[in-house]
Amino acid sequence: MSDDGVRGSRGLLADWLTPKAEALESRGLTRRLRPRPSSEVLIDLASNDYLGLARDPRVVEAAMAAVQEWGTSATASRLVTGTTALHAELESSLASYVGQDSGLVFSSGYLANLGVVTALGGPGTLLVSDEHVHASLVDACRLSRSRVEVVPHNDVEAVGKALAERKEPHAVILIESVYSVLGDAAPLAELSAIALEHGAVLMVDEAHGLGVTGNGHGSVHAAGLAGLDHVVVTMTLSKSLAGQGGAVLGPAVLREHLVNRARPFIFDTGLNPAACGAALAALHILAEQEPTRPDAIHTTAARLAAVCNVTPSAGAVVSVPMPGPREAVHAASLCLDNGVRVGSFRPPSVPDGISRLRLTAHAGLSSDDLDRACEVITAAIKEVS
Structure with a gap:
């Protein structure tokens, strides 16, 4: 506003946000959306369609079949009418493939991470977070009401120190199996042992592991940690499985807790049928047809x-x-x-x-x-x- 309290000629939001935009531009950090046409012919080394299944006719047909049977929407939150037999099949198939007891599907991988961390968090839980974790886990920590210790990347000793010195009765270690920017792997076996020694949960984001590492089963499975009751796995369906959505996999008691306590699950409309159908078809191709x-x-x-x-x-x-x-x-x-x-x-x-x-x-x-x-x-x- 000007000195006399009158709003500038550009408008309130423009006056507020333009200096922020100019600061980004001066540093070369401005981002812009660039819509692409469906007919674009390029060599793609930017998308996360790791298995090349996003346009596979089998996956497309499965998505279309799901829409024809169930409609375009899950119609409501999962606790109202949004849970379908298709969701149950997807959760069961995912859990079986990665070697976990049970699974719960969310409408995005971002919400899956928000849901499990905030549901496990609180004043009595310490969150020990690798400094390179995805933004969804960073935001989950901020929303959790937990004390958070950010440790140097892949530093097992620092994790152990944070756990040993904590006063909270509960703790969760937050990592990715394969990190999304550097492409390096977490020391899963060492971190699992540290978690077990200190009575902590190891939460592994397998967004970039599912369909890629461990012959497709993921890094947790490859490390022999699948099904352990102190290991929780999250993943997205939008990368190797060519769909949309996310999932949390682990002991059945965790699934029950999330159904009752994870706000991004309780208050969100269920994953749409097309995404469920596509992910199931992609998983079938990976697990049975083209392993x-x-x-x-x-x-x-x-x-x-x-x-x-x-x-x-x-x-x-x-x-x-x-x-x-x-x-x-x-x-x-x-x-x-x-x-x-x-x-x-x-x-x-x-x-x-x-x-x-x-x-x-x-x-x-x-x-x-x-x-x-x-x-x-x-x-x-x-x-x-």
């Missing part, structure tokens, strides 16, 4: 890491550091101009503050497309370096 499909992800990721001269990824994400945010954006733009879409991650999306290109390996990429992508990406990196 070796994850192998192609690792082959592609290894090739991308080699040509970019970076450490091989534990999962599908190949992280390529850039000199700064403007260089990251420019490199991604150069790739796009040459028919290859890659991710461009800048602060605050990167936990270490280093801007980078984020390449995601997909199982459906042809050898010719991979050769072309490698050529384009290396040229872009050379130009901005």
